[in-house]
Amino acid sequence: MPLFIALRLLFDRKFLTTVAVLGFTLGVFPLITISGILRGFQSKFIDTILRNSPHVVLTSEEKRETVRPIDALRSPKENRVHQVDHEVPDTRVVRLDRPSEMVHALTQKPGVTGAAQSVLGNALIVFSGREHPIDLRGIDPLAQDRVTPFEPILTEGSFRTFVAAHDSALIGAGIARDLGLHTGDTLSCVSSRGERMVLKVAGVFETAVNIIDKSRVYVHLRTGQSILGRGDAIDRIEVRLDAPDSADEQSARIEQAFGYKSESWRTINANFLGLFAQQNQIIGFVIAALLAVGGFGILSIQIMMVLQKRREIAILRSVGFTKRDVMFIVLAQGALISLAGALVGSLLGHLALETLAHTKVVAGETFLHTETWIIWESWVQYALAIAFASSVGLLSSALPAWQAARIEPVDVLRGQI
Amino acid sequence: MSGGKEPLLSARALVRELGEQMVTRALDDVDLEVYPGEFLALTGPSGSGKSTLLYLLSALDRPTSGDIWFGGSNITSMDDDRRAALRRERFGFVFQFHFLLPEFTSLENITIPLRHRGLPQNVADRRAKDALESLGIAELHGRRPHQLSGGQQQRVSIARAIAGKPNIVFADEPTGNLDSRSAEATIRIFEQLVADGMTLVMVTHEPAFAARARREVHLSDGRVYDNEATRPNVIIMR
Numbered sequence A: 001m002p003l004f005i006a007l008r009l010l011f012d013r014k015f016l017t018t019v020a021v022l023g024f025t026l027g028v029f030p031l032i033t034i035s036g037i038l039r040g041f042q043s044k045f046i047d048t049i050l051r052n053s054p055h056v057v058l059t060s061e062e063k064r065e066t067v068r069p070i071d072a073l074r075s076p077k078e079n080r081v082h083q084v085d086h087e088v089p090d091t092r093v094v095r096l097d098r099p100s101e102m103v104h105a106l107t108q109k110p111g112v113t114g115a116a117q118s119v120l121g122n123a124l125i126v127f128s129g130r131e132h133p134i135d136l137r138g139i140d141p142l143a144q145d146r147v148t149p150f151e152p153i154l155t156e157g158s159f160r161t162f163v164a165a166h167d168s169a170l171i172g173a174g175i176a177r178d179l180g181l182h183t184g185d186t187l188s189c190v191s192s193r194g195e196r197m198v199l200k201v202a203g204v205f206e207t208a209v210n211i212i213d214k215s216r217v218y219v220h221l222r223t224g225q226s227i228l229g230r231g232d233a234i235d236r237i238e239v240r241l242d243a244p245d246s247a248d249e250q251s252a253r254i255e256q257a258f259g260y261k262s263e264s265w266r267t268i269n270a271n272f273l274g275l276f277a278q279q280n281q282i283i284g285f286v287i288a289a290l291l292a293v294g295g296f297g298i299l300s301i302q303i304m305m306v307l308q309k310r311r312e313i314a315i316l317r318s319v320g321f322t323k324r325d326v327m328f329i330v331l332a333q334g335a336l337i338s339l340a341g342a343l344v345g346s347l348l349g350h351l352a353l354e355t356l357a358h359t360k361v362v363a364g365e366t367f368l369h370t371e372t373w374i375i376w377e378s379w380v381q382y383a384l385a386i387a388f389a390s391s392v393g394l395l396s397s398a399l400p401a402w403q404a405a406r407i408e409p410v411d412v413l414r415g416q417i
Numbered sequence B: 001m002s003g004g005k006e007p008l009l010s011a012r013a014l015v016r017e018l019g020e021q022m023v024t025r026a027l028d029d030v031d032l033e034v035y036p037g038e039f040l041a042l043t044g045p046s047g048s049g050k051s052t053l054l055y056l057l058s059a060l061d062r063p064t065s066g067d068i069w070f071g072g073s074n075i076t077s078m079d080d081d082r083r084a085a086l087r088r089e090r091f092g093f094v095f096q097f098h099f100l101l102p103e104f105t106s107l108e109n110i111t112i113p114l115r116h117r118g119l120p121q122n123v124a125d126r127r128a129k130d131a132l133e134s135l136g137i138a139e140l141h142g143r144r145p146h147q148l149s150g151g152q153q154q155r156v157s158i159a160r161a162i163a164g165k166p167n168i169v170f171a172d173e174p175t176g177n178l179d180s181r182s183a184e185a186t187i188r189i190f191e192q193l194v195a196d197g198m199t200l201v202m203v204t205h206e207p208a209f210a211a212r213a214r215r216e217v218h219l220s221d222g223r224v225y226d227n228e229a230t231r232p233n234v235i236i237m238r
Helices: A002-012 A014-052 A069-074 A099-108 A141-147 A159-164 A173-179 A221-228 A244-258 A270-308 A310-318 A323-357 A379-405 A409-413 B050-057 B080-089 B106-116 B121-134 B150-163 B180-195
Strands: A056-062 A112-127 A130-139 A154-157 A168-172 A186-191 A196-205 A216-220 A236-241 A260-264 B009-018 B024-034 B039-043 B065-070 B091-094 B168-172 B200-203 B215-220 B223-225
Touching: A002 A014, A002 A323, A002 B106, A014 A270, A014 A323, A014 A379, A056 A244, A099 A112, A099 A236, A099 A244, A112 A141, A112 A173, A112 A221, A130 A141, A130 A173, A130 A186, A130 A221, A141 A159, A141 A216, A141 A236, A154 A159, A159 A168, A159 A196, A168 A173, A173 A196, A186 A221, A196 A221, A216 A221, A236 A244, A244 A260, A270 A310, A270 A323, A270 A379, A310 A323, A310 A409, A323 A379, A323 B080, A409 B050, B009 B050, B024 B050, B024 B223, B039 B050, B039 B180, B050 B168, B050 B200, B080 B091, B091 B150, B106 B121, B106 B150, B121 B150, B150 B168, B150 B180, B180 B200
Parallel strands: A130 A216, A168 A196, B039 B200, B039 B215, B091 B168, B168 B200
Antiparallel strands: A056 A236, A056 A260, A112 A130, A112 A186, A112 A236, A154 A196, A168 A216, A186 A196, B009 B024, B009 B065, B215 B223
């Protein structure tokens, strides 16, 4: 019965109820829309990273502490060196020791689905008299395919052709567009040391990450080592996991096991992920502020209602409604208003996201290449928005409900309030 | 007066003080008994304490001291919830300004307390319609209070009070806001209800209507007095 009364009182005050509902609609609508866009971009980014980048990277930086003999003698404990003339800086090149065995060991580890060694460096490619700086990656094609699969990202050419020919290359779609390259074309690749090699385009790939597509070129490991002048050195080993969420723990274990610096995809992309976290916090504050405005709307309307309806509250109390019943009526009104506002806001948010999902992005070149807005929708998002808005509505009604419950019918009958 | 009957409601040494800094004794050592089936009028000038006594008897207010017994239970020591249940299930109320909920129809105003008691909707509707019919306003069941005259509103208010078949009905100046015809009609309804076995306690300052009650308790300065003499705690009986 209190719920029936709450509903009827709301319907009877259509204007005030509509204003209060709109307050919550205006909080929930941007909440759904902005979180849908942000989460859409963030999910797409993480999805792209996980698909096109290794989950763990083992680099040639040693983590074992090595102390040079001269430094040992110079330590306060030994204190046997007083002066050193013409000290030569430590120019020792650290390289991954026995990388093939490490790859083999890594692939045997539980949770690892692939591991591949690679070499990387900067170079230039020259085609039709035009030059383009590139991020050259020398890879073991079949092993690398198990870490970052190529088939899904190839827009032309064939991975099999790339595997078959040692002088072939896979070119990022941005480079291909800039230079007008296509499968079968021949280009020159020049390293910073002046090494030059002629390569044949076996395929063009597109990861949707513009910075990769505009700079990366894959060649065979030996070819890469030759161009970059690295001999048989390996710069890093890339690892793919069956559970990317466990990358931090796996990375720590790998680092401990092999003694080389190991980074998870989270560490490598910490800047972006940190930015996302900040974005989410800022948007969270904005949305909370919007919903707080809605909450204050309910608070003021409910306080006004309680002041106006003292007589009706006294009637209800006199015919046997308890203080709890009266509190329930006011709280139910707050919850119903916020629920209605949240439902309308959710519907509008859904329509906005659906529209954006089919709307072409007009911004210039962005970090992720996309034709339309990337959106994210989940029932969890709607459930959380509705639950959060309803909680704000309930909280905002707590004070008016308490005020209403304190009204004694006899005070109203005596005309004291 | 009691005819050997046990009182339905009895008050002993009731004191009610009002105000916090300037304390006024609105009721001073009042004893009173209400018997089943009687029509009791509480009379007295403004400020005499008659409405205060009615609010105490009907569990709308608590005395500063003294006890009120209803059906073997001391209602002054009951918690708020039990007192609310008493008002809901055992008492009926008729107020001077009708006190109807403006957002609800006449029928809903009557069924709300019944539904809150847990009666099914069809039973509550039937009882409400019966009450409206017995008061000759069955056709007004769909109207809201602002669509009714003062007399009609008061009848709806009486229908609400009696539809729950209470043990006792409390009426606070029920004719105070009515024209003479409506006031007379209201008193006739009360007389008929009492004739049918209902117990009624009515506050009124109209001597003519008080004279229609079977018993009149006159209050002055918070104490109970005889109408003719001024003996404390003496009640006129007819």
